[in-house]
Amino acid sequence: MTEARPSEDQILAWLDQVPDPEIPAISLVDLGIIRAVAWAGDTLEVTVTPTYSGCPATSVINLEIERALRGHGIASLTLKRQLAPPWTTDWLSEKGRAKLEAYGIAPPQPAGGPERCPHCGAAEVERISQFGSTPCKAQWRCTACREPFDYFKCI
Amino acid sequence: MTATAAAPDPALFEFCLRMGDNTLVLGHRVSEWCGHAPVIEEDIALANTALDLIGQTQLWLGLAGEVEGAGRSADDLAFLRDAWDFRNLLLVERPNRDFGHTLLRQCLFDAWHLEMLTALCGSSEPRVSEIAQKAVKEVSYHLERSADTVIGLGDGTPESHARMQDALDRLWPYVGEAFLPDAIDTEIAARGIAPDAATLRAGFDARIGAILAEATLSPPDSRFAHQGGKTGVRHTEDLGHMLATMQFLQRAYPGATW
Numbered sequence: 001m002t003e004a005r006p007s008e009d010q011i012l013a014w015l016d017q018v019p020d021p022e023i024p025a026i027s028l029v030d031l032g033i034i035r036a037v038a039w040a041g042d043t044l045e046v047t048v049t050p051t052y053s054g055c056p057a058t059s060v061i062n063l064e065i066e067r068a069l070r071g072h073g074i075a076s077l078t079l080k081r082q083l084a085p086p087w088t089t090d091w092l093s094e095k096g097r098a099k100l101e102a103y104g105i106a107p108p109q110p111a112g113g114p115e116r117c118p119h120c121g122a123a124e125v126e127r128i129s130q131f132g133s134t135p136c137k138a139q140w141r142c143t144a145c146r147e148p149f150d151y152f153k154c155i
Numbered sequence: 156m157t158a159t160a161a162a163p164d165p166a167l168f169e170f171c172l173r174m175g176d177n178t179l180v181l182g183h184r185v186s187e188w189c190g191h192a193p194v195i196e197e198d199i200a201l202a203n204t205a206l207d208l209i210g211q212t213q214l215w216l217g218l219a220g221e222v223e224g225a226g227r228s229a230d231d232l233a234f235l236r237d238a239w240d241f242r243n244l245l246l247v248e249r250p251n252r253d254f255g256h257t258l259l260r261q262c263l264f265d266a267w268h269l270e271m272l273t274a275l276c277g278s279s280e281p282r283v284s285e286i287a288q289k290a291v292k293e294v295s296y297h298l299e300r301s302a303d304t305v306i307g308l309g310d311g312t313p314e315s316h317a318r319m320q321d322a323l324d325r326l327w328p329y330v331g332e333a334f335l336p337d338a339i340d341t342e343i344a345a346r347g348i349a350p351d352a353a354t355l356r357a358g359f360d361a362r363i364g365a366i367l368a369e370a371t372l373s374p375p376d377s378r379f380a381h382q383g384g385k386t387g388v389r390h391t392e393d394l395g396h397m398l399a400t401m402q403f404l405q406r407a408y409p410g411a412t413w
Contacts, residue, residue: 053289054210083214084285086292129196130300131203139196155292 011037011044011069018068021060022134025103028061032091035082043076044069049087052135089154100152106140108154117142118149127151166342167280168222169242170349172232173339173385174286175215176243179233180394181264182208183401184251193254200300204261207293214286221282234405238395245384246329248394255308255315256322262301263326266362267333268294270355279347302366309370316371323372331380334359339386 006014015037016029028034036047046065050058062079069077089108092100097107106114106125116123122144129139132150141148186205192198216229247264251257272294275287308315336344336352344351367374383389404411 050210050289052207052210052293053214054206054208056206083289086289129200130296130303131196131200133199135203135206139199153296155296 005039005042006072006074008037008039011046011074014068014072015046015065018064020057021064022057023100023103023105023136025099025105026092026096028065030093030096030099032089032093032096033061033087034065043078044074045078045080047080047082049082051087055135057134087155089152092152104149105137106149106151108152110154112154114140114149114151117145117147119147120145163224164222166339166346167348168219169339170343171215171219171222171283172242175212175219175229175232176241177247177264177268178208178215179212180241180243180397181247181261182206182212183397184247184249185257185261187251188254188257197254201257204297204300207290207297211286211290211293214289218282218286230405234402238390238398239387241390241394241398242385242387243394244329244332245381245391246326246332248384248391248397249326249329250393252322252325253318255305255318256325258301258304258308259319259322260326261297262305262366263330263363265294265298265301266359266366267330267355269298269362270358271333271350274350274355278349283348298362305366305372306370309367309372319370320372323367324375327375328377328379328381331378332382332384335380335382337386 012029012034015034016027018028020026020028020031023031031051033049033051034046035049036045038045038047046069048062048065065079066077092107100107101118104118106116106118109115113127114125117125120142122142124143125140126143127138127140128148131137132139136153137150138153139148140151182205185201185208188198188201189205190198192201212233213229216232220227220229220232244264246260249260251260269291272287272291275283276291278284278287305319309319310316311319334353334356340349340352343349363374384391
């Protein structure tokens, strides 16, 4: 029964086509929340870690994973939640960081604030609020081009 | 429901309720600000903080239900218990009053919560440690914000300073409960699941002392502590009113979903 079983790399490639429901510029794989995909017999087990414990996108993400994989013909599938080690923005892919910036969201920096304005590239930025439109973002503004922008919090 | 005969562990169950009820009650209190905050950025910040706390509640009460082994879910525990079965600290059920009072309560709770979660990362119970490792990151961020706001308002205008000092005078008698161990705390500490409640006081005092000094606020001299929240023996009247709002839907329409 295993002759047509897609490889784990193939499954990750499919999941890399599934956009994050809140930040559709990046994929679930870019976000670093797909911790493992593995076959247990004929059942595919996908291990997912939440970004923030209360993030309302979590249940939508699980639905999207299931829908995408079923669409690729995976009949038997289980989703496993893994809390530890906790998700960190270090797990964002390089590709994901670049896409975030192109989309207008400054990628996370260990220094705790954006490196530059995602609109004009100026380094003169200031914080408006520690929180933003989703749990993973904060609001900043550029003092050069005067535009506000989202910053992806570093955790 | 799995039929594994997990040995009932009443102390661990109580401990998980205490953690989860703290975050549930404070999360609900903070969410009461939604749409009412002084500026939109603060409205969003309050809602996000509430969201983190409710998320942590799902983890703690989910674990409580698992430990209890009676088939109760996190939702059952949140919506179908009455006030005397809640195990939260009295501090978190105190009403919001004004914005400064809400943020001072948040700061006092965050400072204790951060000490507690940091210690729980090394818990002998892996399921407790996993939740703590997740929550500690969120709570560090909560404390950063609540401390900034307390400092800004305390060391602000004469009006904001007076309100913050009034909030501190009102809330200080609710701080001590967290550090006074009872039999549950003692058992949980002896098993290495959580730290001894009293040992968290030094770290808390250092953090809060520095924040209040910068905020030009003075805590009352008295260490008198109202008690009865975490044991459930004597909640304040305000908790019942809060639960009446929070639990209404599940009480009136049992099992309602959407």
